[in-house]
Amino acid sequence: MKKKGSITVYLLMICSLLLLFAGAIFYSLRIEGARVMVQTGARKGLYSLFARYDPDLLERYDLLFLDGSCRTGEFAPGTLLRQVEKYAGIPWGASETAGGAEAANLWQLGSPAAAITGYTLATDQSGEAFYREAVAWERETLGAKALQSLRERANVMKGQEKKASEGGVESALEAYDRAEAEAKEKKEREEKTEQKKEPFPGSTDQTAISAKENPITVIKELKKKGLLALVFPANQTLSEGKIPADQLFSGRTALEGMGLVPMAKGHSISDKVLFCAYLADHMGNCVENENTGTLVYQMEYLLNGRKSDRENLEQTVKKLLLAREAANLLYLEADREKKSEARTLASAVCAALAIPIAEEVVAQVLLACWAYGESLMDVRTLLAGGRVPLEKTKSTWQLDLRDLAKLTERLKDPAKDDGDGLRYGQYLQVLLYANDEAMCVKRGLDMVEDGIRGIEGREDFQIDCCIYAMEVQVKAGVSGASDVTVTEKRSYEN
Numbered sequence: 001m002k003k004k005g006s007i008t009v010y011l012l013m014i015c016s017l018l019l020l021f022a023g024a025i026f027y028s029l030r031i032e033g034a035r036v037m038v039q040t041g042a043r044k045g046l047y048s049l050f051a052r053y054d055p056d057l058l059e060r061y062d063l064l065f066l067d068g069s070c071r072t073g074e075f076a077p078g079t080l081l082r083q084v085e086k087y088a089g090i091p092w093g094a095s096e097t098a099g100g101a102e103a104a105n106l107w108q109l110g111s112p113a114a115a116i117t118g119y120t121l122a123t124d125q126s127g128e129a130f131y132r133e134a135v136a137w138e139r140e141t142l143g144a145k146a147l148q149s150l151r152e153r154a155n156v157m158k159g160q161e162k163k164a165s166e167g168g169v170e171s172a173l174e175a176y177d178r179a180e181a182e183a184k185e186k187k188e189r190e191e192k193t194e195q196k197k198e199p200f201p202g203s204t205d206q207t208a209i210s211a212k213e214n215p216i217t218v219i220k221e222l223k224k225k226g227l228l229a230l231v232f233p234a235n236q237t238l239s240e241g242k243i244p245a246d247q248l249f250s251g252r253t254a255l256e257g258m259g260l261v262p263m264a265k266g267h268s269i270s271d272k273v274l275f276c277a278y279l280a281d282h283m284g285n286c287v288e289n290e291n292t293g294t295l296v297y298q299m300e301y302l303l304n305g306r307k308s309d310r311e312n313l314e315q316t317v318k319k320l321l322l323a324r325e326a327a328n329l330l331y332l333e334a335d336r337e338k339k340s341e342a343r344t345l346a347s348a349v350c351a352a353l354a355i356p357i358a359e360e361v362v363a364q365v366l367l368a369c370w371a372y373g374e375s376l377m378d379v380r381t382l383l384a385g386g387r388v389p390l391e392k393t394k395s396t397w398q399l400d401l402r403d404l405a406k407l408t409e410r411l412k413d414p415a416k417d418d419g420d421g422l423r424y425g426q427y428l429q430v431l432l433y434a435n436d437e438a439m440c441v442k443r444g445l446d447m448v449e450d451g452i453r454g455i456e457g458r459e460d461f462q463i464d465c466c467i468y469a470m471e472v473q474v475k476a477g478v479s480g481a482s483d484v485t486v487t488e489k490r491s492y493e494n
Contacts, residue, residue, distance in 0.1 A: 034109050034478045035486065037092045041112055042474040042488035044091060045084035050490050052083070054466065056452050060292075061282050062137045063130070063448070064492040065122050065466035073460025075255055081114045081472075088112040088474050108479035117487060118471035121257040121464055123249065127441040129468035132493070134278040134444075135271050142277055150273050153422070154433045156390050160326040169219065169325060172368030175361065176216060214349055215404035216362075219369040222376075222407060227317050228310075230411055231380040239286075239296040239309040247294070248446045254464040260471055260489065272437055279444055280429035286313055287385050287424040293450035299428045302443045303435065317379055319431055324375035324388070325368075331392040332367045341401045342366040366401070373407045374399045380415055387421035396421070468492055 050066055057063045070079045092109045122130050222230065232238060245251035267275075283298035284290055295301050300312035303319065332338050346362035377398045378388045389396050403410050422430075432440060449463040469491030477483050 030108070031478065031481055031484070034092075034476070034481075035484050037109060038088075038112065038474055038476050038484045039486045039488065040091045041088035041476075042084075042114075042472060042486050043490075045086070045088035045112075045114065045474065046470065046472060046488055046490040048087040049080060049083050049470070050492065053492070054452075056455055056458060057448070057466070060451060061448055063122075063133050065129075065133075065468060066470075066492075067461075067465065068119075068121070068467045069460075069462060069465040071458070071460075073462060073465075075465045077116055080467075080470075081116060084114045084472055084474070085112050088114060089476075092476075109484070110477035110479075112474050112476045114475075115473045116470065117473045118258040118260045118469075118489075119467055120260040120469040120491070121255060122466040122468055123254050123445060123464040124257045124259065124468075126438055127445050130445055130448075130463075131267070131271075131275060131441055133468075135267075135274045138274040138278040138281070141281075142274065147270060147273060147277075150277055150429070150433075151269070153390060153426075153430050154273070157323055157327075157430050158434070160323070160330055160390075169223075169368045169372035172365045173216070173220060173223075176365040213405050214352065215345070215369050215373075215401070216349065216365055218405045218407060219372060226314075227321065228314055230376055230408075231317060231383055232313075233380070233384045233415075236383075238313070241295045241297070241309040243294040243307055243450065245307060247450075249449050249463050250442050250446050255462075257467075260469045260491070267437065273433065275437070275440065276429055276432045279432060279440065280425055283444075283447055285425050285428055286316075286383060293447070293454040295447070295450055298447045298451070299425065299432070301447060302432055302440060303428065305439070305443055316428065316431075317383075320379050320382065320427060321372075321375050323427070323431065324378045325371050327390060328371035328374045328378070328392060329368060331397070332371055335394075338370075338401070339363070339367070342370065345401060370399070370401055370404055373404050373410075376407065376411060377416075380411055381417065382424040382427060384415035385424070386415045386417035387419060387423055388427075389421035 052066060053064050054067045057065055066080075068075050068077070068080065070076045089112045120129060228238070279302060280299065283302065284292065284296060285299040286297050289296050289298070295309055295312075297309040297312050297316075300309070300316045304312045304315040306312045306315060332342075342363045343359065346359045346366055349362050349366070350359050374392075374397065381388050398416055399407070399410065445463050449461060452458050452461045452463075455461075469489065471487060471489040473485060473487050475483050475485045
């Protein structure tokens with residue numbers, strides 16, 4: 001016997017609602033799954049793009065940046081987007097994988113379309129990205145003790161410059177000329193009025209010295225000569241590298257990004273020390289260089305910003321000389337024996353002049369000239385690759401006072417290397433610390449760009465085309481639904 005089945009209208013309505021509910025759930029799952037796929041694709045596309053960092057920048061300067069020009073010399077966002085789109089569609093089968101396989105497109109997604117919604121360049125915000133990467137690299141490389149040592153060196157040199165007499169040998173020689181002129185004028189007035197005077201003490205002194213033996217006269221003549229001729233090693237070749245201003249990053253209007261990375265509120269003293277250490281580690285100088293780029297003396301450019309190696313070296317030698325003058329004069333003023341030598345020689349100089357110049361004035365001028373002569377010896381040692389201590393002692397002092405009149409000959413002697421002192425590059429690092437930080441960053445970008453351009457095939461490299469962070473918007477159509485759009489950001493900071 002057959003049984004008849006039936007379904008009520010009420011049950012039919014319940015089943016319909018359940019089916020609709022299940023369909024809605026499956027639809028939502030498909031849309032959400034599609035969104036996850038697009039999000040994954042956007043990340044994959046950006047990851048693959050940022051994996052194409054510039055290898056020359058990493059190898060030579062330990063910097064991670066994406067060459068936004070794709071080695072064409074011009075910013076090429078279209079090429080970058082095609083790279084993102086190529087890899088973004090792989091997760092759902094819209095693009096082939098490296099092996100040629102395709103993923104199952106369960107989500108019924110179409111091909112992705114990408115658009116750049118933001119990016120930060122290496123040069124944005126006064127080179128903030130460049131500064132961050134440099135400081136981060138140096139912090140990982142440099143130990144805490146080394147960092148403390150760098151700060152101490154900078155403080156020692158700054159303290160020497162503050163304590164030393166202002167003006168150095170230039171001021172001392174001017175004071176000497178004024179005193180000599182006043183003494184001569186006074187003597188002439190006395191002779192005109194026929195005043196009877198006692199002979200100037202020492203005018204017939206057998207210890208009086210000739211003009212050729214007068215160290216003050218010798219130093220005056222030396223200062224008329226070029227400094228490089230006095231201190232640059234004869235066995236080395238001076239670079240004649242020159243670069244027009246418009247070929248440097250700082251000499252043109254740079255590209256600007258869209259500010260994805262927020263500007264730092266301020267940098268700490270430690271950050272500045274680390275940045276100067278980074279520059280010293282990665283930039284060449286007169287003593288240590290690899291002849292890369294148009295300018296060979298990169299550290300000297302960072303200090304002075306001139307457009308030729310010769311000019312930069314000349315200015316650097318002047319700064320080094322001033323720094324060493326301050327240190328050497330401080331030592332002389334604290335050494336009683338050497339001050340006594342200076343007073344004895346001052347008496348002989350005054351006797352030779354036969355005019356009543358105050359011996360104390362001449363003694364101070366002699367100390368300044370002595371410090372200047374020792375500084376020339378120091379700079380010559382540094383340029384020859386030797387070491388010079390920040391603070392002199394009796395054992396590290398090179399020049400005797402009696403040799404000051406023969407300084408030109410002494411400068412031809414083999415350079416003395418003090419094993420406990422600092423090298424030329426270390427002195428430049430300390431001098432760089434005294435420069436304006438923003439200027440150091442801009443000139444550092446100049447030298448990075450110039451250095452990469454020195455590599456064959458990279459002549460069109462531009463540092464302001466290098467990308468540090470990027471935000472892209474990826475959109476893909478879903479069959480039977482509205483498009484799915486996601487935004488993804490990536491940088492070399494994380």
